[in-house]
Amino acid sequence: MSKTVELARHLETLHINNMYKTDFYWTWDKTDEEIDAVFTVADALRDLRERNKNTKVFNSGLGISIFRDNSTRTRFSFASACNLLGLEEQVLDEKKSQIAHGETVRETANMVSFMADVIGIRDDMFIGEGHKYQKTFMDALEEGYRDGILEQRPTLVNLQCDVDHPTQALADILTLMENTKKPLSKCKLVFCGDTRNNVAYCLMYICAKLGIHYVGWGPKELAPAADVVEYCREVGKETGAVVEYGEDKELLKGADALYTDIWASMGEEDKIPERVKLLTPFKVTGEVLKATENPDCIFLHCLPSFHDFDTTMAASQKELGYDIREVTDEVFLSPNSKVFDEA
């Protein structure tokens, strides 16, 4: 029996009917069986591709991507995913579309979606807005479908907002699974740095959901919000996951994965001076990696990363007296680093 057939049989045992024709707004909306289904389908697609078998689910149709902020990895992953499934990717560039002439979100959403099966949106420009734009877009499509303008209603995939980054977190856990020989319930993931940013939050949740010991190692000034921690701890009660955070280096001990992110997320560039001061003690260095006492501990990063001064951003900040590297080359380029496998 091929691996894909085995995986398909496993899928049949999962309660995932609610996933069909529903959106992927939040990582924390998904049940553990739904997360399991995503991993299972990913494994099956990989198996098919490795054996040069057809992976296409669609004969025609569009996957529309709207990136209202920069992206490299997610942009290409979305394009590859559409292609793998048989959809053509079309990028909605707001500056080049009629949006620039004042067309409303409602009109645009309905106009572009008549052949679309999936819409991926990244919108994290306004801190505190969450998935507001994504929701406005999809509500317009819901209405369009209800009013008979659209024959079908495409599905949304959140390609990052200011509090969540589901596709990243799912790919991260897959990478952890591929690199550790242990069950997830015996794994420990430590997020180093700004422990209340979008990537830290979705990792905290997915770890809690899958029984992975989660640690946020960062300064108290950037500690995760109490209600988010409490929610994840509640989830952890069912799965056995420990969820903790703090400044103590002891927390690094026994980690299977160290994770970090840039210190000032997109849209927070004015906070660099303050962040450098707070986060320099939590930079991922060779010494931090050693403090895990696990030679097989992997290093993960959602990218982009500042690990040297070759980028214009890191170089210009250095001129101003700020070393914004959240990780050193010693770790980023080490064999422990799986940053390019994470896509």
Ligand code: NVA
């Ligand atoms: N926290 C980062 C993640 C980048 C993938 C940001 O929001 O800019």
